[in-house]
Amino acid sequence: MVTIDSTVVDDINSLSTxxxxxxxxxxxxxxxxCIVLCASAVLYAAEEIFKALGxxxxxxxxxxxxxxxxxxTPMMYDAVRQHPRYSRIGDEIQGLPEARVLEWILDTFFxxxxxxxxxxxxxxEDQSTNCGQNAIFTRNLLEKSGYDRMKTCIxxxxxxxxxxxYASFRKVFGATQPGLSLTSCPMFIPRVQLSNTSSLKYKTxxxxxxxxx
Numbered sequence: 689m690v691t692i693d694s695t696v697v698d699d700i701n702s703l704s705t706x707x708x709x710x711x712x713x714x715x716x717x718x719x720x721x722c723i724v725l726c727a728s729a730v731l732y733a734a735e736e737i738f739k740a741l742g743x744x745x746x747x748x749x750x751x752x753x754x755x756x757x758x759x760x761t762p763m764m765y766d767a768v769r770q771h772p773r774y775s776r777i778g779d780e781i782q783g784l785p786e787a788r789v790l791e792w793i794l795d796t797f798f799x800x801x802x803x804x805x806x807x808x809x810x811x812x813e814d815q816s817t818n819c820g821q822n823a824i825f826t827r828n829l830l831e832k833s834g835y836d837r838m839k840t841c842i843x844x845x846x847x848x849x850x851x852x853x854y855a856s857f858r859k860v861f862g863a864t865q866p867g868l869s870l871t872s873c874p875m876f877i878p879r880v881q882l883s884n885t886s887s888l889k890y891k892t893x894x895x896x897x898x899x900x901x
Contacts, residue, residue: 727789729766731768736875746807752813755814764789819849838865839868843872853872
């Protein structure tokens with residue numbers, strides 16, 4: 689049996705912090721030309737962004753919902769089915785690309801018209817199946833939609849995939865928009881701690897729907 693002690697906890701949290709690659713704290717979200725929201729089975733980031741845009745639509749000129757159908761898409765369907773608020777659309781979203789699931793959540797549970805009425809355009813990239821394609825297909829969609837001279841862009845992703853996603857976006861956008869300032873924002877950093885029984889439990893209690901230990 690593996691003994692879990694404070695050293696193991698520290699190592700896990702160090703790795704989590706590294707992978708999360710947080711370039712921006714959630715509460716410091718600033719006005720930007722574009723926010724790219726990469727879909728994930730952890731729905732917390734989408735909820736927070738949709739709420740933030742509902743309160744302040746001028747936060748960004750363009751929101752891109754990003755994600756096709758891949759190996760982890762069934763986990764997103766399960767997350768919706770198990771969500772205390774979103775479960776009622778669990779049947780309707782089956783078979784949809786991940787970005788379309790986010791769009792369905794936005795349209796059903798938030799006020800999309802209030803966001804777009806203030807000038808925020810919402811684009812959907814629903815073909816990508818990995819981090820590299822997330823970046824390539826998002827760039828193509830943005831440039832086709834007239835966003836080819838952006839100054840700032842915030843990329844939001846599941847913290848376990850933030851580092852590689854940010855690296856992909858930096859490489860892809862650097863080829864055509866070298867002046868673009870990209871910022872990574874995982875929305876939260878998952879951390880663990882020891883329970884009273886010396887097992888691991890999440891320290892990030894405000895975030896629901898996290899991965900099983």
